[in-house]
Amino acid sequence: MNIMIAEELMQSLGKMPAQERVKFFALVGQQAFRDENVSHEEVFGHLADDDFTVAEAAEYLEVSMATFRRFVRDGKLAAHAEVGRNQLFAVADLKAFKRQRKAVKG
Structure with a gap:
């Protein structure tokens, strides 16, 4: 299994077309904040x-x-x-x- 480090991910994101970056971050946002009941403490x-x-x-x-x-x-x-x-x-x-x-x- 090939694991990508943060710096490599940033480089790859920089090479993506702008529309694909927008889609990527929209997906990340949807996944990260699926649960609307996240507390401040969490x-x-x-x-x-x-x-x-x-x-x-x-x-x-x-x-x-x-x-x-x-x-x-x-x-x-x-x-x-x-x-x-x-x-x-x-x-x-x-x-x-x-x-x-x-x-x-x-």
Whole structure:
């Protein structure tokens, strides 16, 4: 059995005609989301104990990098860890902050 690695798959997809790529991704989407009763935990549960970089955290919160950095500067969020000059933010903290912001917005 010949197993294709991700890089090989991407190269093969790049060689496909555009219409076939559209069909392929439509099929993948249909298969991946067949069950409409998928919980948040089933989709994102593996991230519960992860840390996000500043860019990932800003994207998760759906804010610009400047806004995210203001949250940190103003003490609304704090880095969970630092690696060199990079700050890492706990997913659990970001999730709680996002819920809090949604509650305030109504």
